[in-house]
Amino acid sequence: MGVTGGKALRLRVERMAYGADAIARTDDGETVFVSGGVPGDLVDARVTQDAGTFLRARVESVLEPSPDRVRPACPLAGACGGCPWASLSRPLQLSSKRASVVDSLVRIGRFDPDEAEGLVAPCEAPSAPWGYRNKIELAFARNGRRSIIGMHGTDGTSVVKVPKCPLLSGKNQALVKSVSGALTYLANSDRLSFERIGLRVSERTGDVEVALWTRPEAFPRARAAKIVGDAVKATSVVRVMTKGASKARKIAGLEVLSGKGHWKEWIGGETMRVSAPSFFQVNTTGAERLQELVLEGLSPTPDDEAMDLYCGAGTFTLPLARRCGYVSAVESYGPAVRDLRRNLERAGIGNADPIGGDAGLEFPDTDADVIVVDPPRAGLAADVVQKLSAQPARAIAYVSCDPATLARDLARFRAEGAFRPLSVTPVDLFPQTFHVETVCLLSRKDK
Numbered sequence: 037m038g039v040t041g042g043k044a045l046r047l048r049v050e051r052m053a054y055g056a057d058a059i060a061r062t063d064d065g066e067t068v069f070v071s072g073g074v075p076g077d078l079v080d081a082r083v084t085q086d087a088g089t090f091l092r093a094r095v096e097s098v099l100e101p102s103p104d105r106v107r108p109a110c111p112l113a114g115a116c117g118g119c120p121w122a123s124l125s126r127p128l129q130l131s132s133k134r135a136s137v138v139d140s141l142v143r144i145g146r147f148d149p150d151e152a153e154g155l156v157a158p159c160e161a162p163s164a165p166w167g168y169r170n171k172i173e174l175a176f177a178r179n180g181r182r183s184i185i186g187m188h189g190t191d192g193t194s195v196v197k198v199p200k201c202p203l204l205s206g207k208n209q210a211l212v213k214s215v216s217g218a219l220t221y222l223a224n225s226d227r228l229s230f231e232r233i234g235l236r237v238s239e240r241t242g243d244v245e246v247a248l249w250t251r252p253e254a255f256p257r258a259r260a261a262k263i264v265g266d267a268v269k270a271t272s273v274v275r276v277m278t279k280g281a282s283k284a285r286k287i288a289g290l291e292v293l294s295g296k297g298h299w300k301e302w303i304g305g306e307t308m309r310v311s312a313p314s315f316f317q318v319n320t321t322g323a324e325r326l327q328e329l330v331l332e333g334l335s336p337t338p339d340d341e342a343m344d345l346y347c348g349a350g351t352f353t354l355p356l357a358r359r360c361g362y363v364s365a366v367e368s369y370g371p372a373v374r375d376l377r378r379n380l381e382r383a384g385i386g387n388a389d390p391i392g393g394d395a396g397l398e399f400p401d402t403d404a405d406v407i408v409v410d411p412p413r414a415g416l417a418a419d420v421v422q423k424l425s426a427q428p429a430r431a432i433a434y435v436s437c438d439p440a441t442l443a444r445d446l447a448r449f450r451a452e453g454a455f456r457p458l459s460v461t462p463v464d465l466f467p468q469t470f471h472v473e474t475v476c477l478l479s480r481k482d483k
């Protein structure tokens with residue numbers, strides 16, 4: 037593998053990769069990952085890396101722009117890494133996401149191409165293309181005595197200052213500037229470092245939470261609370277402490293610096309309370325569509341027993357409990373289990389059992405009729421697929437945020453032989469990026 041530093045290529049861009057780059061082919065048939073390309077463009081590009089089996093290149097000039105090339109709604113797109121697909125038209129974003137899902141089923145899941153095409157529905161777009169996020173994370177960098185707070189740059193190493201972020205809803209966009217200004221002042225004056233800064237906002241409840249991620253060391257708690265409080269009307273300011281090396285970082289503790297110490301959102305008619313490090317979908321409107329797809333697909337009834345694995349703070353547990361006789365819900369992250377208990381209690385729901393622990397180790401000892409699994413990017417552990425396959429359930433809704441691990445797991449389900457996929461619906465929870473959420477409905481083969 038080497039950096040060739042500069043061969044020039046003229047390329048017609050073909051399609052998007054599952055990532056920031058587009059894909060083109062040289063006259064010799066070599067695959068080129070093209071940074072800055074839009075499918076349909078004719079570009080002059082400069083090779084930045086020869087990896088042996090493929091090349092990487094950066095667009096230097098667009099000779100013929102694709103009809104799907106649009107002017108990004110944010111002037112910082114291109115420098116800021118938050119919106120790698122901002123130059124793609126919305127229809128092209130959606131068709132490219134569907135194509136990524138089909139491609140993963142064929143390449144990784146070994147599905148027949150026609151079967152994969154038939155299974156995968158058009159990518160749904162439930163939310164607005166901008167202003168949809170309830171959360172962003174700001175990066176921190178120190179350069180000598182000066183600190184910078186902003187978004188990760190497209191190069192993956194720099195931090196780009198952003199005055200506002202159009203991924204947040206209108207009135208919350210400017211919070212980015214206030215929060216980063218206040219915390220840059222604090223970091224410079226007190227020689228502090230942050231790992232990152234989380235900002236969660238809700239258009240629906242009005243909650244604004246600022247989460248300061250730091251190492252567990254001396255920290256000016258009262259001063260931080262005052263400086264953030266003077267800059268932003270936050271309903272909660274918390275400090276999340278982490279320990280361990282960067283790749284295996286663990287939460288060492290959580291301190292409430294001011295306000296409620298959690299963030300609330302309304303979703304699907306329920307109130308969800310979420311602690312700073314607990315997972316919650318960043319697109320609330322999109323997450324409501326996931327709930328609908330799961331409930332439509334499973335058609336739960338009051339006689340049903342349900343299982344919700346990787347349940348987080350209860351996005352699917354609460355609606356399942358409203359419709360089923362009983363729900364066993366498993367979540368490995370302690371603060372999220374506590375959030376779930378409080379969410380159930382507040383909702384007056386008594387027919388759900390929150391189980392703290394690994395989904396495989398704590399697999400509920402029950403015969404479920406309907407099952408939801410919503411694992412992190414790594415997908416399901418092989419033993420979880422085996423245990424699910426031994427369940428008498430009539431249907432499983434698999435909510436996935438990674439087409440590659442979904443495809444791998446569907447191949448494992450096929451090998452077990454008990455469940456088969458009926459539909460795969462991509463849902464665009466992350467417009468302007470390549471990420472795609474998918475709801476796959478599996479039914480028992482003998483039903």
Ligand SMILES: C[S@@+](CC[C@H](N)C(=O)[O-])C[C@H]1O[C@@H](n2cnc3c(N)ncnc32)[C@H](O)[C@@H]1O
Pocket residue numbers: 315316317345346347348349350351352366367368369372393394395396410411412437
């Ligand atoms: C994609 S989130 C989904 C959460 C929830 N269903 C929701 O929609 O908000 C995945 C969840 O799985 C949890 N998790 C990760 N690994 C796990 C494991 N091995 N066993 C159980 N839960 C796990 C994470 O803490 C996270 O809350």
